[in-house]
Amino acid sequence: MNKMPTINTLDDVRQILTELPGPDLEAAGAAKMREPQLTKPAGSLGRLEQLAAWTATWQGRYPPRMKNPTAHVFAGNHGVVAQGVSAFPQDVTKQMVANFERGGAAINQMCKALGVNLCVEQMDLDNPTQDFTENPAMTDTECAAAIAFGMNVVDETSDVACLGEMGIGNTTASAAICLALFGGSSLQWCGPGTGLDKPGIGRKAEVIGIGVKLYKGHMHDGLDVMRCLGGREMAAITGAIIGARLKKVPVMLDGFVSTTAAAVLPSLNKRALDHCKVGHVSQEPGHKILLEKLGKVALQDQNMRLGECTGAVLAVALLKAAVACHNDMATFAEASVSTKSAEN
Secondary structure, X not given: OXXXXXXXXXXXXXXXXXXXXXXXXXXXXXXXXXXXXXXXXXXXXXXXXHHHHHHHHHHOOOOOOOOOEEEEEEEOOOHHHHHOOOOOOOXXXXXXXXXXXXXXXXXXXXXXXXXXXXXXXXXXXXXXXXXXXXXXXXOHHHHHHHHHHHHHHOOOOOOEEEEEEEOOOHHXXXXXXXHHHHOOOHHHHOOOOOOOOHXXXXXXXXXXXXXXXXXXXXXXXXXXXXXXXXXXXXXXXXXXXXXXXXXXXXXXXXXXXXXHHHHOOOOOOOOOOOOEEEOOXXXXXXXXXXXXXXXXXXXXXXXXXXXXXXXXXXXXXXXXXXXXXXXXXXXXXHHOOOOOOOOO
């Protein structure tokens, strides 16, 4: 069992990020050798072929496996909700967590249908982060503790860790983080979240502009940005991404909030997200911009914006198909099928 490093401060996290393990080149090579031997025209399964190789590479084993996928839904509350940036009250976070635990939410049905283990992680829901228009959202210690929690939650026996969230106000925090990391205008990063109208989106943009301006001189890297503007559930997702890398577990990110939690890492290690895929394109408008900034192409677009890890879990179906085809298809030799003619 891989023991996680001790985390007390964000500097501890920074140190870990300088020493992340790289890809398993032996597993990648084995996948590359097998793929052309399978009974299909070269490249005919498109991105599924790449997914199978990516899975083996970051699981650090060959053949790849997809029998034990896990979904983690991190839930947290945000003090900035006091600024009127959400269509729903903060109590909804706890109410939805209870719904997850009863098995009544969309994520429960998707996990059941696709054979994904579901873990719901509550991040001190009775104590929201600070309102970032007045104070940094978290102290260094609080942010580091949330990251450490996420690092330890990922189980090394998981074949993939799907990372999602629940938290009223977290699209506001996400938009603020993206503005701080990548610039642009407040409004371009803002969307309806849980259902804001046009004036509500305008108010949301105003609030994130205030927050980013307030801490501009105090945010030197992505972890500073997370501390000043993020949420505990978002910091925990950041930690889960790091922990998964250390435990050789590939990561499937969900939508805007999860991808934003990932986006704070490349400023400290440009290869930090190589073991991560994005399950879907959220209809939250900032997500498409963010994917372009990160150089990530989502696996699907189903016009979804629910969160809850639903887009990431839905992508597990693609991973299962990719791994099954790679592992279990017959080779040309096994099936006595002629290979491509040399004359062609």
